[in-house]
Amino acid sequence: MVSPEPNRVVIADDHPQLRGRIRAALEAGGFEVCAEAATGPEAVRLVQEHNPEVVLLDVHMPGNGIKAAAEIGQSMPKVSVVMLTISRDDNDLFDSLRAGAAGYLLKDTDPVRLPLALRAVLSGEAAIPRSLVARILDEFRATSGPRFGRRPKVAAKLTSREWEVMELLATGQSTDEVARELFLSPTTVRVHISSVLRKLRVKDRKAAIDLLSDDAS
DSSP, rough: OEEEEEEEEHHHSSSSHHHHHHHHHHHHTOOOEEEEEEHHHHHHHHHHHHSEEEEEETTTTTOOHHHHHHHHHHHTSEOOOOEEEEOOOOOHHHHHHHEEEEEEEEESOOOGHHHHHHHHTTTTTOOOHHHHHHHHHHHHHOOOOSSSSSOGGGGGGHHHHHHHHHHHHHHTHHHHHHHHHHHHOOOHHHHHHHHHHHHHHHHHHHHHHHHHHHHHH
């Protein structure tokens, strides 16, 4: 039996000693570190060169890690971006998520947990410390409201996550925008949409939105 290829990762941080500790933890956890960067632009270049599955970016390294995350998301959308930072600032957290980051890890995270966090991201989950999740929920509650009005009867066929996806699509958001708001991968969002179309027996997302809107009126 052929062993699966290890997931490949680029590490970007301007502190060589920290990069060394991260490399050791990830390699011990079964990852292959294919490159290291010390600046945002260098991280973008190395990701484009090596095409890893995931990149770890420092927020406040030279060249701006959040800007690098956005550039990687635009040019290499299949690469999962995870921020690794000392910053607990709300602006950094939300700017990172808006830039397309699928994770926001703090540098005081036990290095042993890094491989687990990256595997969770590669499986379509978000990697965010519990201490920061409450802030995200507060922000979500403050900026979101019902899209369809009351929940329609036909929506009983849908899971809660499928319903959330359709509500956001109904506001005109793209698949990538929905993924960022719900902290999912675009692939996972598409899987949810396909499931909704199958359950509602409609051919496309517009028909699904129309059906849910009509039933809620």
